[in-house]
Amino acid sequence: MLKIQEIREIIKLVDASSVDELVFEQDNTKLKLKKNSGQTVVTQSTVAVTPTIETPVAAPVAAKAPEAPKAPEAPKAEVVADENLHKITSPMVGTYYSSPNPESPVFVQVGDKVGEESIVCIVEAMKLFNEIEAEVTGEIVEILVENGELVEYGQPLFLVREA
Template structure:
């Protein structure tokens, strides 16, 4: 079975390459990525939707009726952003959480200073809670999603004014 980090790396490599389709199969696991359809599929017995391969875009012919509304909503809800600000983006499809648990304060809020390795949120995917780091040093200018929202691969989560 592939680890979520390995799947993320494969998605990044396919996304940055010129290939339109990628298939990897080992034992009972099959990963199939297609850029032109906008959806990556991981198969282990049943088919499970993992992440869109390209930046979210309106889907003319969705691969699965369940996935299409989430992608369309994410595109419509994307705000216009200042090009001089750094965007911390989601490395995967999942649920966005601002705090490690409901009783704890948020990792960051608008105005907070963060370092490159500072945890800014958690994205839960397939029952795995993945800590997302800032990747840059700076000040949080805006939080673009709400706690508990579904986020897509590559979707901006935070805007940071770099130091």
């Protein structure tokens, strides 16, 4: 059976994504998440269903639902069209980290030169830390996300002027 923390992490990822419905089945547990007009509805069933599992799971979701809309990203998309810059995008839904740990320096800053295999950030999803490579040679022009921010699949993270 899923732990409460694992369920909360899945809820955060679904809330931050464009996915409207997710069904997860494992052994004798079934977890179904469905978005309805900005709120996520959570149901979980097992062979022996206990109400204490469903109540704590549903409460945090209702409190988090109003935080989902983020509008300041639109102007940044215009920059890409105006300057013909390469976008490094997130390959998954997760949390963006600019450095390997809080004590370490950031992977890249504006003005840094990157190669195709240069690590530019980490996107953490389900407690797996995925290193994201630049996949292009050039110079970092703009960093479009903040450290610790939830990112969606395909969301632009960096703008790079190709060399």
